[in-house]
Amino acid sequence: MSIPAGTPAAAPEATPESYFARMYQDAEDPWSLGSRWYEQRKYALTTAALPSVRYRSGFEPACSVGALSLLLARRCDRLLSCDRSTRAVGTARERLEGHPHVRVEQRLLPEQWPAESFDLIVLSEFLYYLDPAKLRGLLDRAVASLEPGGTLVAVHWRHPVPDHCQSGDAVHEAVRATPGLVPIASHSEPDFLLDVLVCPEDPGEDDPVRLSVAAAEGLT
Numbered sequence: 001m002s003i004p005a006g007t008p009a010a011a012p013e014a015t016p017e018s019y020f021a022r023m024y025q026d027a028e029d030p031w032s033l034g035s036r037w038y039e040q041r042k043y044a045l046t047t048a049a050l051p052s053v054r055y056r057s058g059f060e061p062a063c064s065v066g067a068l069s070l071l072l073a074r075r076c077d078r079l080l081s082c083d084r085s086t087r088a089v090g091t092a093r094e095r096l097e098g099h100p101h102v103r104v105e106q107r108l109l110p111e112q113w114p115a116e117s118f119d120l121i122v123l124s125e126f127l128y129y130l131d132p133a134k135l136r137g138l139l140d141r142a143v144a145s146l147e148p149g150g151t152l153v154a155v156h157w158r159h160p161v162p163d164h165c166q167s168g169d170a171v172h173e174a175v176r177a178t179p180g181l182v183p184i185a186s187h188s189e190p191d192f193l194l195d196v197l198v199c200p201e202d203p204g205e206d207d208p209v210r211l212s213v214a215a216a217e218g219l220t
């Protein structure tokens with residue numbers, strides 16, 4: 001049956017649970033996050049882009065097997081990493097076993113967003129699984145739980161993936177347009193996008209220069 005001209009396209013649906021169950025069914029680390037140079041380099045760029053040397057409390061939704069969590073643990077006094085997959089959570093807990101300041105929990109997000117405040121939220125390879133409505137809701141929750149002066153980082157794969165609900169470019173457009181956040185850094189490659197945004201301590205402050213790392217150290 002053909003779709004009449006002018007009929008609005010159906011809204012994309014969030015990536016189903018069956019996708020994640022299938023990915024982890026036969027592999028402990030289905031994307032080779034702990035071994036690929038591509039991932040190691042991307043994680044190094046992600047942590048290098050963080051504007052603060054140290055964070056009081058970090059949150060990493062969709063941590064998968066905890067490869068990025070291990071690097072974030074070195075920059076946070078406390079870190080909450082979570083994933084929807086039981087197997088991923090088990091692997092991440094093993095990887096982070098020697099870091100008592102890190103909690104790894106199984107959570108379905110955005111529905112089970114923690115009732116805590118954070119000065120660092122890292123959204124890595126996660127948002128393209130959400131439909132536009134869930135994405136907006138999650139970003140609203142992120143801003144509400146981000147402390148004044150806190151940092152939000154987003155990094156996502158750009159190439160088309162049939163099981164992704166949205167493209168990496170689309171979700172980063174939404175992140176950059178989120179009220180309450182000021183973009184201070186952006187890194188673009190053919191493979192991924194990286195954006196760093198800050199929640200200003202003064203709600204009226206929207207000048208990225210005054211929120212820069214150099215400004216924080218009195219260099220400007």
